[in-house]
Amino acid sequence: MEESYSIGELLRVDSDIPDWSTNVTAVNGRNHTGVSFCDIVFYTMIFLSLITGLVGLVGNAIVLRFLGFHMHRNAFSVYILNLAGADFLFMYFQIVHSLLFILEIFYSIPTGIYTFSFVVSNFAYLCGLNILSAISIERCLSVMWPIWYRCHRPRHTSAVICTLVWFLSLLLSLLDWTACGYLSGSLGLGWCQTLHYITTAWLILLFVVLLGSSLALMVTIFCGSRRIPVTRLYVTIVCTVLVFLFFGLPFGIYYFLLSWIENFDDFLSCYFLPLTRILSCFNSCANPIIYFLVGSIRHHRFQRNTLKLLLQRAMQDTPEEE
Template sequence: MAWNCSWEIHAQNRNKVCPGASEAPELYNRGFLTMMQIAPHPPPAIMSYIFLFICLCGLLGNSVVLWFFGFSIKRNPFSIYFLHLAVADVGYLFCKAVLSILQAGAFPGAFATYIRFVSRILGLAAFLTSVSLLPAVSTERCLSVLFPTWYCYRRPKHLSALVCALLWALAFLITTIHTYFCVYVTPRPPWGDCTYMDVFLGLLLFLVLAPLMVLACLVFLVKVECRAGRRHQPSKLNSVILALVSVFLVSSIYLGIDWFLFWIFDIPAPFPEYVTDTFICVNCSAKPVVYFLVGKDEKQRFWEPLRVVFQRALRDGAELKESRDTPNTVTMEMQPTGTAS
């Protein structure tokens, strides 16, 4: 059957190879972008354990974020985005951990093949959702800075939840279409259906989502700097968003270079797949560290509860000051009862 075939990239052509019963089919030769490498050597065996270690650390950190943002801290529009971001990162890291375990153990059989198949599909959907949430939260922050009156009084109450649900649905729709063309449809060499989908994913990530999140961050940064003459407290929320976007841009630069060189100049990808995968795993695992470092109060000598630290990371100092000056103003400050700020 068609789904028993896997993609294999060669130097001259892109063709579909059907492995034997003992071989494990792969959805993509190179993550989600089907690109050939200059030196397509298999990754070192130790990389499976490195992936597994990074994924376990990321799963632990994002699980803590899920607990506090989902059950302990009062939700606001931005905490909803960060909550869904943690869910997407947990999904990707879990799928990558499963793939690392299967690769390290070299488990044979149809069941292991099926687990690899499902893990790659779910991992791609989680990755797309995680990346698409960054421009969403950046854009909403930009709107809150440019149009504060509209944001406080006329913004739809459940806008954040609706946007997150839409992004999840779009990610699974794109993943389903990508899987259909890459696995179930026989390609037409040299530009098969899977190749078109890989080009589409690259354009979506590097020419749509990444510029959108950067542009939104630049806009609200310029707006904040224009108000720099006024007395206002520094915004922890701005620092969190800028740090998350910066971490993603740094961690995805290798994948972006590979995609740009391959599709623009027809140069094989210079970086091995395990290099780009490592940075993607680091990107998903670093977000809890960002929340902790930004929310931590340097004046506190003793250890603070994580609930207070994460809550402080969502604080907007300027809006807090305005709320103290003007009564009945909607703010994003969520001070826990009995806790000093």
């Protein structure tokens, strides 16, 4: 691997992956297919990402429709609305990214299109992670210090935080695009590495905050001195955080930490890169499913109701009567 990457070069890593592994050969060593095993893995993951992305796009569009136009919003539903928006944007450009790789089999695709879809995907990913961390922190505060939370929380905190998250994520993505894609020479390399360090440090901080606030919330609820009822909103938040830690986090680990490390194992990248893409698609696709599943459970039974009612129940922050 070269010592430095521009954004365009990093994007081309995806296209160069099939060359990193040896071709599938017969026992006698002759190549009958001309297709590498890495090719097979890579394009299988691309097709799966495309299918998962379409499902997630529809699910998040439904959440956006109900929360945006048909339901009364509270502090946490504002966060969920913005999280669905970030997931929708991420899924849309992951679909675009997958289609570009499929079309490249037959046509030559300009690098600029890859660059744009890559930058917007990273922007949406950063937004989603920041919003999820804000949800977890605010929920933790509301449970651990309920009186202080109700008395001192500004009315429009959720909207202000989400606006700042979108702005800062966009700014960081544009700076990364400019420094790593258009600046040349030692100046561009220096700024690119600095931005990578900043982004990586921010991701690590968000991960620690997300994990720490979630653990503190669980300890407070289950081991605290006072009894705190578990509401549907709590279940929704915990499930969303757990799904992100298992499926969404590898995407950030690869693109912001491993992809620019010098002498990173190319053979491992052959499998880890497409795997992180499909796992991130699973993460964004799973969030609407979580909302509707949590909303459909009533007294340990699943009930069929309208999607709007299920979404309202998933946002419910009051204990249910038995």
